[in-house]
Amino acid sequence: MKFIKLVRYDLRHGLLKRWKWYVGAVLMAVAFWLLFCTKVASYNRGALITGDGSAITPSFGDTVFFVFAGMSEYIPDPHQSFSFPLIWMLLYLVLFWMTLEYAHNDLTKTGQQFLIRTNGRMLWWLSKCVWNFCAVLSFFAVIWLTLLLLCLLSGSPISLTLHAPLLEFTVPAAVSGPGYVAPLLFSVFCLAPLVLFALSMLQMAFTLWLKPIVSFLISVVILVASAYKLSPLLLGNYAMPVRNVIYSGTGVTNAAGVLLSAAVIAAAVLFGAVRFRKYDVLPIEE
């Protein structure tokens, strides 16, 4: 059985037949956009009252930045509680849930047939890696496209220009900074999906050692730890544009993010492959 057939099967069953996840992603993007609109409206109202600035029409870039921004560095202080980047967490936790079970479930069902027919285990594992990449990318694409469509419908300019005063207000974590910077847009549109693919691969590899729910728990811990501590070793930091070195002096760089993500992806593929070679597929629980 050819590798391409396996990938085609995974894309059909792991993406197309799981369309409800994408409906959920669309609804989530609509909810986030509505939240952004209410914040923009209160910014513009405030600007009119105080006369500090003129009303701003948010661009597509602003909307995407609002959803994926994350939070600025938290300095632990007994009199200042840690607050989670709620939208950022919810978005990525849904993605982790979406990619959590497919590979594991497939192994307990038709996957065993494929293992016999492909005459080897590596192709099955590599096919799941390709599926994981496509699932993460399509999740981001659905969110981006929904936001793009909503911006078009609401008459927002389709540009990637960022309005710093507006973002400073709508994303309390964001510090005022430059309006348009290519590396920042790279971190929003390229690095975030790459980081999430790396974390999702890590989660999928962990399901070969641990129960899926424990793998999910580890992913949640990584996200929370990343939000709490600005460290170049905690991968989640690279998926937060406001922690980019452009905005924060102690922030993380895109290059380090790409390198670390690539290393994690390579390690997950490799260790997953090594583990799967000797993996007992029969006594898996339903």
Add this chain to the structure above:
Amino acid sequence: MKNVLALEMRKAFRNRSFLAVVLIGCVLGLLSAWMCLMQYGQDTYYFQIEADSGYISNPMLEVESFYTYWIVMDGFTLFSSLFFYLLPLLSTLPYAWSYCQERNRAYERNLVVRCGRFRYYFGKYIAAFLSGGLAVLLPVLLNILVMAMSIPARTPQADYMIYYGVSYGDLFSAVFYTYPALYVLLRVLLIFLFGGLLAVFGMSVAYFTRNRVAVLVTPFFCCVALQVLGQALYSYMADSALLSPINFLGQSGDFSRPLWPALLEGGILLAGTLLLTWMRGRKHEIY
């Protein structure tokens, strides 16, 4: 009923998931205590130096109290944040999955035939509630024990309200400045109740799906979604900032923490899960 309940209790408390969750919770509770003790030591040291040098005349000792550092009031360490963020997962992991597993394996049929539907479902309900509640309660009690052994329990003073984060109208604020031990008891009780309720919520999800992961993570996602909803409504209703149990069970900084979300959500969870379980016990085709 007694036999079924005893059986369920044995299964709920003598399984590896329960022990693992309690262990994880205890590690988080102890790490939170350790960080807080370090902070307490540092603060009192500086206060002492400043007091000795005559720089300050009031060391504000009431601020440096057990009541400001135990896990519920600790909002600045990673470990307490993790504990309260993971609380919905920690409460479903011990035993909420059990019904789903027994249903998938058709073990439910054997038990229902022998002991009756009503007894089986309510036995499961009580066991899930107690295991979920205890799994999150024990780490909190351990943290209280360690902190109470290390830091004096100075009665909080309303003058230093900004340091405690318990303002007028907050959850049980009426007793915080007068009977702080009662405040601790009430907060611990609330954690136990919500741990149990989230566990039975997870169990009730299994009435509609056979997916075990969905049973475990649905309460968690509902709590995270409530957090986002609270933030969205905050501009219109300042009270709504802390809608989610993740927020109102732990320390939440500057936001006020009213009682009504806890009462409303607790009531809905209790009534909803009891109703679903009662309906299940009254009429459900097991084959």
